[in-house]
Amino acid sequence: MTRIAIGGFLHESHSFAPIPTTWADFLSPGGWPAVQRPATLLDTLRPSAVPAAGAIKAAEAAGVTLAPLSWGFANPAGPVTAEAFERLAALIFHDLQAALDEGPLDGLYLDLHGAMVAEHFPDAEGELLRRARAILGPDVPITASLDPHCNLTAAMVEYADALAPFRTYPHVDMKEAGARAMALLLDRIRLGRPFAKAFRQLDYLIPITGQCTLVPPMADAMAARAALASRTEVAELGLCFGFPYADFPDCGVGIAAYAVDQARADAAADGLLADLKAREVAFTPDIHAAKEGVAKAIKLADKARKPIVLADTQDNPGGGGHGDTTGLLAELIAQRAEGAVLALINDAESAAACHAAGEGAVVALSLGGKSDGAPLSVQARVLRLTDGRFMCTGPMAGGNWADLGPTALVSPTPGVRVIVTSRKMQAYDQALFRHVGVEPSTQRILALKSSVHFRADFQPIAEAVLVVAAPGPVVADPATLPFTRLRPGLRLRPGDNRRTA
Structure with missing residues (x-):
């Protein structure tokens, strides 16, 4: 029987917010579940609205045996303190090693956000996936669901076999994204080899108010994404809108495509990148x-x-x-x-x-x-x-x-x-x-x-x-923020070449 580990670590970090995110914020996160350990994770998250709930349902429907790890969420705020990051990471990876001691794992699903900045790791999710890969080795598949505000990085794409961001903002498909990440994991296990991957980054930031998928231009961009994914027959074409308040080189819009061959992955990623470039001026906000x-x-x-x-x-x-x-x-x-x-x-x-x-x-x-x-x-x-x-x-x-x-x-x-x-x-x-x-x-x-x-x-x-x-x-208007660590040439306003990193 297929045995899959499941855990999560979710935070959206604003580099310029005045209040940092501490361990206490994960213990009392307001309208979301508090930190879960293996004994409580499945029963607590199963009836909730978090992505992991969708992953749990999909896995159980497929007859998968789940090995629960730890899971935690804190409301968006300033960067996560080193103490808070290491405490929750230590729980997750202690539990992962304990699950391995109990028997072989066929895969790992992680419920991640994608826009977490820790005090000592700007690409916090990239670091989490690196640690997971170091423990599991190169052959055990790893997938994760992501918030579309994810600032997608090369490290995240490298260490995970597939990443599945939500399709909506407002996020009304969180559980569906968790289920999709679990389905990708099961597909990857059946395939017996890694998917071909393509990673692309856009050269301008999209303001948060321009990212709403209920109205144009993002509604139209997401329709184009769906058409491209169907036409190129990829396993997943993920569009991450970016969280334009994180001061590190990979802040911004990212695309990850996964397919059975490299040509399909490249065609899907390049097509979506070209579509977003053509829509640039439409993303100017109305405030x-x-x-x-x-x-x-x-x-x-x-x-x-x-x-x-x-x-x-x-x-x-x-x-x-x-x-x-x-x-x-x-x-x-x-x-x-x-x-x-x-x-x-x-x-x-x-x-x-x-x-x-x-x-x-x-x-x-x-x-x-x-x-x-x-x-x-x-x-x-x-x-x-x-x-x-x-x-x-x-x-x-x-x-x-x-x-x-x-x-x-x-x-x-x-x-x-x-x-x-x-x-x-x-x-x-x-x-x-x-x-x-x-x-x-x-x-x-x-x-x-x-x-x-x-x-x-x-x-x-x-x-x-x-x-x-x-x-x-x-x-x-993110262009008004005092960024110092963005990648060279990234434009901070759609349709405006005057303000670049």
Whole structure:
């Protein structure tokens, strides 16, 4: 019987985010499972929304015996500390060696992100795959699922037999990608030899807001990818959009093709690279300044039947933001945006003060601003208190339990409400609102700490979506960041040759 080891290590790292990612962040990751050891991995991840859940289901359906390792996830933030990286890596590879001691392994599946930067390993996934290959030797197949924000590297392609990124952003196919990576692993085992590989990198960065697969140009690029994969008959044609906040040479868009022969792999990779080069100018982002965006939202809401959504993209907790900057909130208050609800402000101190005061109380808060030193002083009425625990219901994270710690719904000025939490979470699920007694579909304006993931659950209920740029580290234009380690010639804006690495 085929025996396959399964583990994972997921983090998306922002080189310029103000707060590093520590071991504690893997132990309490908000809306995702905490660190799992072999005894708990299968039962905990099987009902969840993570990629490994899809891999587990596919393996069990194929009659595979799974050897669980360790698995861990932390929300996006600054680079992973050396301590945190080595602690989780040590668990995974200790478990891998123990699995080998119990008997031969036919393969290894890893649930990875692809955009992790550790303090001492900029290409963190490349290092993880190198260690796995060193333990297993050259002949045991290894595959991994990846987030499409992966900054794909030559080392990752070298040490893995195949890599399978999600096809969607918002990520509504995470389990499908895990299942595809497992299917590729089983195909590789049956083939009895490695796939031919082709690796390509694009010469310009795509801003995070231009990577949404629900709308052009990325929707069209992904359709072209599918057509190329079918025409060239490759086993996998993976497109990684890149995470344009990682300061290391391989930051950016990457392509990996896998086929039974080199000609097919090269044809698929070269075809997709040419397609992306032809679409370059279409990836220029459409962003509103916060003041302009709020004014437009108020005007649209006066005639709308559904909510106007404001996406606070630059403080996106899913991109390394802390979820606590107050620029958009200040603008909502200044313009008296009646019927606006902001999700969320991550501020444990303010949440604790609200819980101490009780529902109905008016409390003085120095709200948010813990990450950038710019809190907002308000007198807020406490409307609702919760423990911050709820089950996500949306298409991206449905089935995952969120645990945001003591949480409060407050009103810092008449007509404007804010969800204040003790832990950060990207605002991609309507359950975040409902657990504090707010029905999102009936609000005039929803302000969300998110760049794109919110679209999966909120775009269907929105009259209009406006992406706004208020203060925060997840800048809408990566060319404004102080990069020092990118590869020479990489252009930092689509269609602009003036700003290169």
